[in-house]
Amino acid sequence: MNIKIASRNSALALWQTYHIRDLLEARGHNIEIITMKTKGDVILDTPLAKIGGKGLFTKELENAMLDGRADIAVHSLKDVPTTFPDGLKLACVCSREDINDAMLSMNFKSFDELPNGARVGTTSLRRRMQLLALRPDLEIISLRGNVNSRIAKLRDGEFDAIILAMAGINRLELYKEVNYVSLLNTIAAMGQGALGIEAVDRADILEAIEFLNDEKSVIETTIERAFVHKLNGGCQAPIGVSARLDGDKIFVRAILGTPDGKEILKDERVFNKAKYKEAGEILADEFINKGAKEILARAEEIASQI
Numbered sequence: 001m002n003i004k005i006a007s008r009n010s011a012l013a014l015w016q017t018y019h020i021r022d023l024l025e026a027r028g029h030n031i032e033i034i035t036m037k038t039k040g041d042v043i044l045d046t047p048l049a050k051i052g053g054k055g056l057f058t059k060e061l062e063n064a065m066l067d068g069r070a071d072i073a074v075h076s077l078k079d080v081p082t083t084f085p086d087g088l089k090l091a092c093v094c095s096r097e098d099i100n101d102a103m104l105s106m107n108f109k110s111f112d113e114l115p116n117g118a119r120v121g122t123t124s125l126r127r128r129m130q131l132l133a134l135r136p137d138l139e140i141i142s143l144r145g146n147v148n149s150r151i152a153k154l155r156d157g158e159f160d161a162i163i164l165a166m167a168g169i170n171r172l173e174l175y176k177e178v179n180y181v182s183l184l185n186t187i188a189a190m191g192q193g194a195l196g197i198e199a200v201d202r203a204d205i206l207e208a209i210e211f212l213n214d215e216k217s218v219i220e221t222t223i224e225r226a227f228v229h230k231l232n233g234g235c236q237a238p239i240g241v242s243a244r245l246d247g248d249k250i251f252v253r254a255i256l257g258t259p260d261g262k263e264i265l266k267d268e269r270v271f272n273k274a275k276y277k278e279a280g281e282i283l284a285d286e287f288i289n290k291g292a293k294e295i296l297a298r299a300e301e302i303a304s305q306i
Helices: 011-026 059-066 125-134 147-155 166-172 203-212 215-230 273-289 292-303
Strands: 002-008 030-036 072-076 088-093 101-105 119-121 139-141 161-165 180-183 195-200 239-246 249-257 264-272
Touching: 002 011, 002 059, 002 203, 011 030, 011 072, 011 147, 011 166, 011 195, 011 203, 030 059, 059 072, 059 088, 059 195, 088 203, 088 215, 101 147, 101 166, 119 147, 125 139, 125 239, 125 249, 125 292, 147 161, 161 166, 195 203, 215 239, 215 249, 215 273, 239 273, 249 273, 249 292, 264 273, 273 292
Parallel strands: 002 030, 002 072, 119 139, 119 161
Antiparallel strands: 072 195, 088 195, 101 161, 101 180, 239 249, 249 264
């Protein structure tokens, strides 16, 4: 059948879209790719938290599906809000890449080697929170733009290090562009490392792409997204949550706090695989009972001043 894919026009978005195109073409489908810039791609001088969060990267793609110009859109799942417009749904979660955050640097081999007051670039309030909790001396600077422009700023000496998702580094082979890449001991964003396929709620389209679903990734990300949804966190709140399925057990780590790293709430739990649909909400309720909503309200106030 003919399937139209809406995609952002960035290097990583196109890699992801071409990857899904190849899998669909191997099944005999005819694929057309429609590229566009989103509001999040255009407004680069303002932190995401101040202009509406990461949903800014999906709105135009969703409009293309709703008005019939496209059938599906390929997203980094960590950028996808937990609610969808009527007529669209999260149809597939593909097998996951490395879920970790990583530090890229031209001069420093690891996070521990960063000098006092080092300039570190990241857009994410979640990463800012965790880095400052470990190293309050760091100067965390907002870093927007596509991955190539971020790497260029690092190479030009504007930053001592920048933080990116290891999944994107692997997919675009960005380790070839810098001297050092090191994993961070941070808790990732919900859905990090997974591709999410958003689609029109139409039986023929859903049936055609169903094979892209990966059970392990679906289980893990269902927990992560339910945790964030229950907290009304949104994609840009300082919340990290990581679920790992191992046999019949699911190991979940979660963290939230203020962007300055001064207030942190952190916990981990083990759930049975059979309970994965409830696990995210159960953990979120435990966090709420410990004051999570109040901390996130303070986090929002601090974020508005960054």
